[in-house]
Amino acid sequence: MNDDLKRAFSPAKLGKLELKNRILKAATYEGKSPDGVPGELLLDFHKQIVSGGTAMTTIGYCTTEADGRINDQMTWMDEQFRPQYTDLIAELKRTAPGVAVSGQMAHCGNFSKNSKLQRLKRPMGPSRQLNMLGISAGMPFAGAMKIADIDYLVQTYYDAAAFMKSVGFDAIEIHFSHGYGLSQFISPRTNRRTDEYGGSLENRMRLPLRALDAVRRAVGDDFPILGKMGMTDGVKDGLQFEEALEVATMFDKAGIDALICSGGTSSFNPMVYFRGATLDKGMLEVETNPIARLGLKYYGPRLFRYYPYEENFFLDKAKQIRDRVNCQMVYIGGCTELDSVATIMREGFDFIQMGRPLVKDPAYVNNAMSNPNYRNNCSHCNKCASLIEAPGGIRCVENDAVQVQ
Secondary structure: OOHHHHHHOOOEEEOOEEEOOOEEEOOEOOOOOHHHOOOHHHHHHHHHHHHOOOOEEEEEEEEOOHHHOOOOOOOEOOHHHHHHHHHHHHHHHHHOOOOEEEEEEEOOOOOOOOOOOOOOOOOEEOOOEEOHHHHHHOOOEEEEOOHHHHHHHHHHHHHHHHHHHHOOOOEEEEEOOEOOHHHHHHOOOOOOOOOOOOOOHHHHOHHHHHHHHHHHHHHOOOOOEEEEEEOOOOOOOOOOHHHHHHHHHHHHHOOOOEEEEEOOEOOOEOHHHHOEOOOHHHHHHHOOOHHHHHHHHHHHHHHOOOEOOOOOOOHHHHHHHHOOOOOEEEEOOOOOOHHHHHHHHHOOOOEEEEOHHHHHOOOHHHHHHHOOOOOOOOOOOOOOHHHOOOOOOOOOHHHHHHHHO
8 A cells, every 4th residue: 555545544633633544424415314303324324434444424414403404304403303413423433433423514595495494484595586496395486684694594503513512523514515505605696795795705705704603612622613615606607716715715714624625506506516427317216296307307407517527526626725725625526546545645635525435335444445456436327316305315326236136
């Protein structure tokens, strides 16, 4: 094993958190919390990941309030789920002593089809707009947040962070990208406000930086906070890379411990961060709502544009951000095979997040450490991602085919 791979599989510190290696499970919403309750499905999925040697697994899309959910099957950070999360995290640590567990803190903003809103009458974001995702659920419009709504949202980040630390999470990843709530304020496409939260980049970053400050106040200086940020929205009038460089600098100056640099948006161009086979056909296979099916047939090919898969597809731009900041850097984006892992380590990144490779092989780390010729062989068919709302949630369909044989 060469020195770069040895570095990848050797102990490291994320902030002050000791990790047994530099491979982290990326935050992916798995669709494994029926009725919003984290239970055996979610536990079993992450038990496979931590058993396989990954240093830190991430529970994806932990919303800060009930109305922050994209659909009503998502969980949110609330006292009613304290026993479930306390038990889940404790069991993961019993399964793999020394493993760390992170939670991805998120809010949908105006991008939602959650028909079980508790506080709001409709989803709300920075500006009024069409809520494409909500059309099939009878929620075609999203409202504009008032200052009081923004203040309330910041408080939910504080409360959720305090809750997450108290139930045993070792780190928090704040979702600032992919077209969800906080990134809707960052993006000029979705933020058309004329007050102190809109217009200039400094104004558009006001809410995300307030959220980061709230989380920091809730968890303290020694608790690691990661941020997943976008390097581009993937659309002409959205966030562009030149502004993203400034966004990274702002997060760095605000004291974030590590940045994860992704790109694209779930609402406008998700294939920027998926790459490979498009999602629309797989989603059509499992979608049961007739309105949603019609929308997928008509709008799917426009939304899910084809980007050929290549290894380390975000590397060039992520390196430019690496050179601008002092915080730690977590690479994400097409790092599947060991040659790619070695490249990322050689380029000076601190950690690597993996999503699809760990869905394909949860024992990636153990297998790679024991076999110098290891190949993951994920084909990037993306059918796993199309199953997030199917019964049982995501799984690797290629593994299903092997088991059938």
